[in-house]
Amino acid sequence: METLNSSDLIRDDEIFLRMNPAERIQHFLLILTFTILIVTGLPLIFYELKIFKTLMSFERAFYIRGVLHRIAAMILIVNIIWHFFYTIFTKRGRSNFKEMIPKFKDVRDAWDLFWHNVGLTQLLYKKGVLKTFFEKHPYWLFEKEPEFGRYNFIEKFEYLAVAWGSFVMIISGFFMWNVELSLRLFPLWVHDIFVIIHGYEAMLAFLAIIIWHMYNVHLNPEVFPMSKIWLNGKISGHELRTLHPLEYRKILEERKRILESESL
Ligand code: HEM
Known part of the structure; x- marks a missing residue:
């Protein structure tokens, strides 16, 4: 058999599915609910800002x-429950989750x-x-960028941040919604902490999305002006080769x- 080039087996313009319709709807619902929760939550903290006064x-x-705020909170919770079941009961959900688990390589990738x-x-x-020293230990020159698999350390961190952030917001928000229950179960200072955590975590999440996520999926020169994966779910062979070389x-x-076993 002739030796095969990688470009013979994966063309640069070949299309792969990175986000299927269920994953895209979950992501869209997350954008929608998060935006509504921010817009309807932040006026309580920054009530003196002109934009919120208007x-x-x-x-x-x-x-x-x-x-x-409460309707969006309910949709967020339903969306998370859907994602939870999707992750457990579908093959693709389980495989995505496995790829999402942080490994030591991610720490090293971030460092490199x-x-x-x-x-x-x-x-x-x-x-x-x-x-x-550098000629003896070329690793310390950090000449090459690390190579990523299906999810890089930034994507894994963002996923964990959404999971952890949602958990914190749902628990604290639930007790802010049901003040009587909260005060029956906990002393006042615990309830006060729920309110403080809810406000600060909201600001942290807002800043993380505006600065970090928006940079990674919009402004990053590798995807500028915007990665369209969240809209059409597609990634090209070329993008796979350059952005996720290990998966490629x-x-x-x-x-x-497969080819070798067919030619036997
Ligand atoms: C990422 C999701 C969320 C964000 C960004 C967010 C944001 C905020 C912010 C900034 C405040 C004002 C806090 C303060 O006054 O110090 C607030 C209040 C509140 N949040 Fe959230 N929240 C989120 C999720 C939730 C959830 C899941 C629930 C319910 C389960 C909830 C229920 C409440 C309640 C009851 C209040 C009290 C004020 C009100 O009556 O609206 N929030 N939220």
């Missing part, structure tokens, strides 16, 4: 804000990418500082194996 200027605005981006050791080497190679190996 938004809340009409009669019953505050009442409607509270109702919308940080120093690769900073470029300090390469600069020192170019200037002739510690030249013999896994598919390649599988195809090679």
